[in-house]
Amino acid sequence: MLNDRQQSREQVLEAIRSSLEIKQFNNAVEAFKILHPGDQVEIFELLDADKKAELLSRLDISSTAILFNTQEDDETLQAAESLTIDRLADVLDEMEPDEAADLLGDLPADQAAKALEKMEDTEDVLELLKYPDETAGGRMTTDFISLSINATTTEAIETLRRIEPDHEAPYYIFVTDNEKLVGILGLRELVVSSPDTKIGELFDPEVFHVNDWMDQEEVAQTMATYDLAAVPVVDDAHHLVGVITHDDVLDVLQEEATEDIYRLASVSDTDLEPDSPIIEQLKGRLPWLFLNTLTALFASWIISNFEGIIAQVAVLAVFQSVVAGQGGNAASQGVAIFVRTMALGNIPPGKTLYLLTRQMIVGLIQGLVVGFVVGLGVYLWKGNIYLGIVLGLALVANMVLAGIVSTLIPMGLKSIGQDPALASSVLVTAVTDSLGFLIFLSLANLFLGNLI
Amino acid sequence: MLNDRQQSREQVLEAIRSSLEIKQFNNAVEAFKILHPGDQVEIFELLDADKKAELLSRLDISSTAILFNTQEDDETLQAAESLTIDRLADVLDEMEPDEAADLLGDLPADQAAKALEKMEDTEDVLELLKYPDETAGGRMTTDFISLSINATTTEAIETLRRIEPDHEAPYYIFVTDNEKLVGILGLRELVVSSPDTKIGELFDPEVFHVNDWMDQEEVAQTMATYDLAAVPVVDDAHHLVGVITHDDVLDVLQEEATEDIYRLASVSDTDLEPDSPIIEQLKGRLPWLFLNTLTALFASWIISNFEGIIAQVAVLAVFQSVVAGQGGNAASQGVAIFVRTMALGNIPPGKTLYLLTRQMIVGLIQGLVVGFVVGLGVYLWKGNIYLGIVLGLALVANMVLAGIVSTLIPMGLKSIGQDPALASSVLVTAVTDSLGFLIFLSLANLFLGNLI
Numbered sequence: 001m002l003n004d005r006q007q008s009r010e011q012v013l014e015a016i017r018s019s020l021e022i023k024q025f026n027n028a029v030e031a032f033k034i035l036h037p038g039d040q041v042e043i044f045e046l047l048d049a050d051k052k053a054e055l056l057s058r059l060d061i062s063s064t065a066i067l068f069n070t071q072e073d074d075e076t077l078q079a080a081e082s083l084t085i086d087r088l089a090d091v092l093d094e095m096e097p098d099e100a101a102d103l104l105g106d107l108p109a110d111q112a113a114k115a116l117e118k119m120e121d122t123e124d125v126l127e128l129l130k131y132p133d134e135t136a137g138g139r140m141t142t143d144f145i146s147l148s149i150n151a152t153t154t155e156a157i158e159t160l161r162r163i164e165p166d167h168e169a170p171y172y173i174f175v176t177d178n179e180k181l182v183g184i185l186g187l188r189e190l191v192v193s194s195p196d197t198k199i200g201e202l203f204d205p206e207v208f209h210v211n212d213w214m215d216q217e218e219v220a221q222t223m224a225t226y227d228l229a230a231v232p233v234v235d236d237a238h239h240l241v242g243v244i245t246h247d248d249v250l251d252v253l254q255e256e257a258t259e260d261i262y263r264l265a266s267v268s269d270t271d272l273e274p275d276s277p278i279i280e281q282l283k284g285r286l287p288w289l290f291l292n293t294l295t296a297l298f299a300s301w302i303i304s305n306f307e308g309i310i311a312q313v314a315v316l317a318v319f320q321s322v323v324a325g326q327g328g329n330a331a332s333q334g335v336a337i338f339v340r341t342m343a344l345g346n347i348p349p350g351k352t353l354y355l356l357t358r359q360m361i362v363g364l365i366q367g368l369v370v371g372f373v374v375g376l377g378v379y380l381w382k383g384n385i386y387l388g389i390v391l392g393l394a395l396v397a398n399m400v401l402a403g404i405v406s407t408l409i410p411m412g413l414k415s416i417g418q419d420p421a422l423a424s425s426v427l428v429t430a431v432t433d434s435l436g437f438l439i440f441l442s443l444a445n446l447f448l449g450n451l452i
Numbered sequence: 453m454l455n456d457r458q459q460s461r462e463q464v465l466e467a468i469r470s471s472l473e474i475k476q477f478n479n480a481v482e483a484f485k486i487l488h489p490g491d492q493v494e495i496f497e498l499l500d501a502d503k504k505a506e507l508l509s510r511l512d513i514s515s516t517a518i519l520f521n522t523q524e525d526d527e528t529l530q531a532a533e534s535l536t537i538d539r540l541a542d543v544l545d546e547m548e549p550d551e552a553a554d555l556l557g558d559l560p561a562d563q564a565a566k567a568l569e570k571m572e573d574t575e576d577v578l579e580l581l582k583y584p585d586e587t588a589g590g591r592m593t594t595d596f597i598s599l600s601i602n603a604t605t606t607e608a609i610e611t612l613r614r615i616e617p618d619h620e621a622p623y624y625i626f627v628t629d630n631e632k633l634v635g636i637l638g639l640r641e642l643v644v645s646s647p648d649t650k651i652g653e654l655f656d657p658e659v660f661h662v663n664d665w666m667d668q669e670e671v672a673q674t675m676a677t678y679d680l681a682a683v684p685v686v687d688d689a690h691h692l693v694g695v696i697t698h699d700d701v702l703d704v705l706q707e708e709a710t711e712d713i714y715r716l717a718s719v720s721d722t723d724l725e726p727d728s729p730i731i732e733q734l735k736g737r738l739p740w741l742f743l744n745t746l747t748a749l750f751a752s753w754i755i756s757n758f759e760g761i762i763a764q765v766a767v768l769a770v771f772q773s774v775v776a777g778q779g780g781n782a783a784s785q786g787v788a789i790f791v792r793t794m795a796l797g798n799i800p801p802g803k804t805l806y807l808l809t810r811q812m813i814v815g816l817i818q819g820l821v822v823g824f825v826v827g828l829g830v831y832l833w834k835g836n837i838y839l840g841i842v843l844g845l846a847l848v849a850n851m852v853l854a855g856i857v858s859t860l861i862p863m864g865l866k867s868i869g870q871d872p873a874l875a876s877s878v879l880v881t882a883v884t885d886s887l888g889f890l891i892f893l894s895l896a897n898l899f900l901g902n903l904i
Binding site: 010036038039041042045046156157160161163171187188190191192224225226227229246247249250253254257258260261262264265266267272273274275278281282285286288289290292293296297299300303304307308310311314315316317318319320321322324325326329330332333334335336337338339340341344345346347348349351354355358359361362365366369370373374377407425426429433437 | 462488490491493494497498608609612613615623639640642643644676677678679681698699701702705706709710712713714716717718719724725726727730733734737738740741742744745748749751752755756759760762763766767768769770771772773774776777778781782784785786787788789790791792793796797798799800801803806807810811813814817818821822825826829830859877878881885889
């Protein structure tokens with residue numbers, strides 16, 4: 001079945017598209033509704049905006065709720081804004097409380113207020129709305145199974161019987177004492193227990209849990225470290241308030257990886273895709289290019305101080321960018337390694353000096369190797385040994401500099417509580433560019449007599 | 453408990469370190485053994501190499517096996533190479549079959565052969581050894597629970613009773629008919645069923661499954677799309693051969709994200725960390741810098757064709773890098789967006805021209821904005837309007853070029869089955885650098901009379 005998934009998805013997509021095209025809306029809706037929610041999301045996302053709207057306006061409330069539960073927040077927001085308030089309120093009522101709260105938080109304030117007014121059951125959602133999106137509370141579902149420590153296995157089985165079969169598969173039952181979390185009970189233990197055993201005799205009191213205000217990244221790292229399928233969330237009073245499941249961890253870690261990749265490449269909007277609206281693309285990219293304009297003009301100012309010697313030895317202009325560029329590339333490599341290793345939590349604490357020394361040694365060796373090759377090549381090409389020496393020395397110096405900045409900038413950002421990925425190529429290469437030009441042209445100035 | 457994890461881990465690490473320091477090895481081993489495997493891995497990794505060896509030589513077989521099961525493959529390999537063959541064989545016998553197979557595959561051939569010879573039970577491991585690491589077969593565990601479709605719930609409960617309590621928590625029982633996978637049974641269904649019901653009446657025949665030779669990335673995307681906690685793996689005869697669980701998905705997607713981040717920054721060894729051996733760092737970084745040396749020298753050759761006019765108008769050397777650099781930054785932004793969106797499977801098929809047009813428009817607008825600002829700034833600074841115009845026009849052209857290459861290179865790589873992340877900054881900026889210089893200096897040549 002799955003091996004043909006790609007192919008069959010494209011067939012279904014084509015079928016839905018052509019049904020929409022010839023305005024056979026019922027066919028399109030029927031074809032869409034029988035899909036797995038995971039497929040619905042992928043197919044919906046690939047439709048053009050007008051076809052999305054056509055489909056959405058004809059989908060029943062519960063199918064819309066499932067779609068909204070599953071797709072990414074920004075896609076849901078776009079879709080939701082096209083609904084009437086009445087319809088939106090009905091969909092919100094059917095959505096999972098945590099997803100409904102996320103959507104309400106993303107909607108314009110007046111639309112959210114109107115929808116809340118029209119909703120039937122707002123208790124869970126209002127409770128969740130107090131948490132920022134990026135906390136455990138903002139990620140957790142309130143849709144979990146808990147039992148008192150005084151309950152029996154027979155009651156536990158009754159509870160499981162009552163939950164709907166399409167309920168997300170439960171992995172654990174959480175055990176509470178006066179609403180305080182005291183442990184978990186795996187379904188395996190429940191299956192193999194004798195009837196009417198007290199839960200208190202079966203449960204495991206050693207349960208990993210997280211605080212409701214904990215940052216989602218920390219939660220995800222915890223679940224990843226301990227391979228947890230689900231983790232309970234407690235408030236300050238140790239009351240069980242929600243559960244975070246393995247699919248949330250995946251979402252968080254994928255989002256964090258996207259954020260790192262984008263920040264390293266100086267893109268500030270992590271929702272950007274190649275077909276995002278052009279205005280969004282400009283908003284997420286232009287500010288960084290402006291920042292780079294400033295740093296580039298600063299580098300130009302450095303060069304402009306050497307205009308006199310460049311006018312005498314124009315060949316300097318030919319090679320100055322090699323020094324700056326190679327330093328920039330080496331620095332980008334270093335920053336990527338630091339940022340990713342930090343994200344995975346593998347940087348030993350208190351070793352800055354050790355790591356700095358290593359990166360300087362790496363830079364030194366890289367500089368010696370690249371500097372020798374470039375220096376020799378340029379000597380053979382231009383026939384001036386001093387030009388080769390100046391280039392080689394400048395490369396060595398700039399590569400060592402790259403080792404220094406690619407260590408200190410990410411580690412410095414981290415130590416002041418900032419995202420090390422902000423040490424993007426633009427920022428780090430601003431240093432290796434400017435100082436690269438300065439080193440090369442200063443050295444050239446020293447050897448000027450031999451270069452003319 | 454968990455909120456103090458960071459703090460207590462550092463205390464334990466310190467305790468273990470100082471016990472090792474004063475050669476109280478038993479204390480160190482005792483403190484280590486009571487930790488959760490997830491913590492053991494994190495602490496072990498942060499120890500210095502000599503302390504690792506001291507600890508490892510004193511850890512019992514089963515603790516060593518748990519550590520090896522949990523830590524990353526390259527860490528396990530390093531640790532395993534220090535063991536005697538007899539001890540290694542004992543540890544391999546205790547390890548999970550899939551992890552043991554991974555380790556055997558990574559070890560030098562003769563060491564692996566000797567260890568296999570000394571192992572007690574090699575059947576599962578030999579079966580798994582035939583799969584490459586990066587396939588479903590290479591990732592799956594053979595340690596799962598399956599039952600015949602003809603079994604009863606009472607037999608299912610008996611089976612669950614027999615498995616060890618420290619067995620990885622099972623989420624599903626897989627149902628087979630003559631060893632062929634026919635469906636799954638959630639533990640919830642088992643809990644709420646009456647005794648002696650036939651499994652055949654309870655199970656769900658609609659089970660997602662993957663083929664044993666499927667690429668691990670595809671498996672992970674499937675499990676992520678459908679939020680699966682576990683997925684069964686079948687061979688060509690549809691026999692159930694293993695199971696992949698949610699923690700494997702996490703590992704795969706984290707590895708893929710690391711690979712993308714590293715490739716985009718032109719680092720070819722995805723195991724590199726800032727404290728990796730210097731020789732490894734050079735192996736993973738220097739080849740790319742060499743490649744960049746060639747492209748940089750090509751860019752230099754382009755500039756060298758304009759040496760004559762640079763000698764006349766040295767100010768060109770001051771600003772040429774702004775054009776090249778801004779194009780490079782814009783291209784890096786575009787590549788990051790394409791690579792990540794492709795990795796998440798969100799690029800609509802058959803839209804290359806549409807996406808190319810959009811990126812060219814984005815490049816055009818970015819070029820007009822940045823070009824105007826830089827052009828105006830340079831005019832005000834240097835007092836020559838033509839210099840500003842040449843710079844502005846060159847920036848517009850190079851930004852449009854950045855839009856083109858950052859679309860076509862990743863999409864082209866993808867279409868020939870290569871990793872789009874190979875369109876790293878080094879490769880894409882080679883184009884924007886070289887052509888950036890060419891465009892700027894050619895335009896300058898045209899306006900030469902106005903620039904002198």
